[in-house]
Amino acid sequence: MPRKKSVNDPRAYSRLVTEGVKQSPSRAMLRAVGYVDADFEKPSIGIASTWSNITPCNVHLDGLATAAAAAADGAGGKSRIFNTITVSDGISMGTPGMRYSLVSREVIADSIETVSGAQGFDGLVAIGGCDKNMPGCLMAIARLNRPAVFVYGGTIRPGARRRDIVAVFEAVGGHAAGRVSDAELHEVECTAIPGAGSCGGMYTANTMASAIEALGMSLPDSSAQEAVSATKLEDCRRAGAAAVRLVKAGIRPSDILTRKAFENAITTVIALGGSTNAVLHLLAIAHSARVRLTLDDFTRIGRRVPVLADLKPSGKYLMSELIAIGGIRPLMKRLLAAGLLHGECLTVSGLTMAESLASAPDYPAGQEIVRDLSRPLKADSHLVILYGNLAPDGAVAKISGKEGLHFEGQARVFDSEEASLQAILDGTVGTGDVVVIRYEGPKGGPGMREMLSPTGAIMGKGLGAEVALITDGRFSGGSHGFVVGHVSPEAAVGGPLALVRDGDRISIDARRRELRLAVSAAELKRRAKAWRAPKPFADRGVLAKYAREVTSASLGAVTDPAVPAKGARRGR
Numbered sequence: 001m002p003r004k005k006s007v008n009d010p011r012a013y014s015r016l017v018t019e020g021v022k023q024s025p026s027r028a029m030l031r032a033v034g035y036v037d038a039d040f041e042k043p044s045i046g047i048a049s050t051w052s053n054i055t056p057c058n059v060h061l062d063g064l065a066t067a068a069a070a071a072a073d074g075a076g077g078k079s080r081i082f083n084t085i086t087v088s089d090g091i092s093m094g095t096p097g098m099r100y101s102l103v104s105r106e107v108i109a110d111s112i113e114t115v116s117g118a119q120g121f122d123g124l125v126a127i128g129g130c131d132k133n134m135p136g137c138l139m140a141i142a143r144l145n146r147p148a149v150f151v152y153g154g155t156i157r158p159g160a161r162r163r164d165i166v167a168v169f170e171a172v173g174g175h176a177a178g179r180v181s182d183a184e185l186h187e188v189e190c191t192a193i194p195g196a197g198s199c200g201g202m203y204t205a206n207t208m209a210s211a212i213e214a215l216g217m218s219l220p221d222s223s224a225q226e227a228v229s230a231t232k233l234e235d236c237r238r239a240g241a242a243a244v245r246l247v248k249a250g251i252r253p254s255d256i257l258t259r260k261a262f263e264n265a266i267t268t269v270i271a272l273g274g275s276t277n278a279v280l281h282l283l284a285i286a287h288s289a290r291v292r293l294t295l296d297d298f299t300r301i302g303r304r305v306p307v308l309a310d311l312k313p314s315g316k317y318l319m320s321e322l323i324a325i326g327g328i329r330p331l332m333k334r335l336l337a338a339g340l341l342h343g344e345c346l347t348v349s350g351l352t353m354a355e356s357l358a359s360a361p362d363y364p365a366g367q368e369i370v371r372d373l374s375r376p377l378k379a380d381s382h383l384v385i386l387y388g389n390l391a392p393d394g395a396v397a398k399i400s401g402k403e404g405l406h407f408e409g410q411a412r413v414f415d416s417e418e419a420s421l422q423a424i425l426d427g428t429v430g431t432g433d434v435v436v437i438r439y440e441g442p443k444g445g446p447g448m449r450e451m452l453s454p455t456g457a458i459m460g461k462g463l464g465a466e467v468a469l470i471t472d473g474r475f476s477g478g479s480h481g482f483v484v485g486h487v488s489p490e491a492a493v494g495g496p497l498a499l500v501r502d503g504d505r506i507s508i509d510a511r512r513r514e515l516r517l518a519v520s521a522a523e524l525k526r527r528a529k530a531w532r533a534p535k536p537f538a539d540r541g542v543l544a545k546y547a548r549e550v551t552s553a554s555l556g557a558v559t560d561p562a563v564p565a566k567g568a569r570r571g572r
Helices: 014-018 021-031 037-041 061-074 096-119 133-144 165-176 182-191 204-215 230-249 259-272 277-288 295-302 319-324 329-337 353-357 417-425 452-460 521-530 541-549
Strands: 044-049 078-083 123-128 148-152 383-388 391-398 406-414 433-437 468-471 482-488 505-509 514-517
Touching (some): 014 021, 044 096, 061 078, 061 123, 096 123, 096 133, 096 541, 123 230, 133 148, 133 204, 148 204, 148 230, 165 182, 204 277, 259 295, 295 383, 391 514, 406 417, 417 433, 417 452, 433 452, 433 505
Parallel strands (some): 044 078, 123 148, 383 514, 406 433, 433 468
Antiparallel strands (some): 391 482, 406 505, 505 514
């Protein structure tokens, strides 16, 4: 008879699938995919790959999954590889297809949980290569709470003249302004993305990879390796072996994903000048881990953590250049020494964060990519949580300091991304305007599209200091300028953003952390009475289902909003 699973049983889940007379049919099926008698006594390790050839971020992950599987087998496990879906933000950006981007995070998390639960995996290696599949992997890992390691697929190498995908979006704005010719635009398009890997600045993929390493859920340096490199292959081999060790040691994600680990991730993201999407995704991962995390935690931590890394989009350097001087570990070691990281947090290496960082060398003398704590690029966080009569439940601004700390202007209101982009490109939007893009939130979009096309056009037209943009949608990690996203409640549920009219005065104050509409409460009440919700974009299929289930961006835009069970771990 199969034994009941035990916390210290390396085959706690797989034996329920493979042991006993009644499971003979299961064993027969497994023999057909390569099992022999001895394999039924080994821990079963699932290798979740987000491979596809629809995007450069993931096109190489099949090889990485094979390397991780071989290493898991060599360490005494029995691996099986399976795939999830994935989509490309960069390809779908600015189109209706972008509505599926954030939705894919939920589909990926659900699919990894589903396969792992159904097949009885004892442990897991999850390999992700772009914005949504990475947090999707972590959400599934947290829900399953089985020993697991995350592997980042790695960053892309720079294109010609240190270009990347954002250079292409900004060239479109430059073309509209007459500063970039047809031939120049074509040349940028053909040279910006030279091969496999995730977008090359401190955009969302590299931000989330760094956050996951700071959480302790990937091995040292996994976040700072080029996609096509011997070091990335070795990272996968180490991860496969580490997953088996974690299974045998009984170390689970709940031992690692503590409140202090999330604080380490937030601290690291701020120091790196990372993407606003980290706010959304860390809230969602924490929800899956049953750790209490709120927008206000980003403010609390952000008051004492400086921005130190001069990385694109707001800075000068690319991820490959950070890798060349040592990646993020010297930075984390400096943060630890300054008392800004919790060194006692456990990691998938089996070591605490402090033990893991002890051997990390410092950056080479003379480098300018990462500043010393004594001369930061910004003394506090660039991720500014705003409240006010336009965002009662909060909004997320990305304020590097280069844009200034205050902007006030007249609203120029658009009910879709497409309408706003056309107005930016044709010159309708001008100096002093606050571009308002609404009905792009989690429910209203649905799917909370990223506004890289409008922000790229604003920067490309040279309006970065003259125009602000606010939205209930979100931003690509490549967006920069005076931008505010995640405005909550969103317009589609009657949030104040739905009540803004052309010409209204809007102020954005990063010092006071306020987003305000200069319209009286009485007038807003009158407008609210007259407001009617727009017709949903989709009335069937995955988008309609997502719109019905998704929560506010201020809660991470999750689709499983159930309150944790009584006695659940609360930010241990």
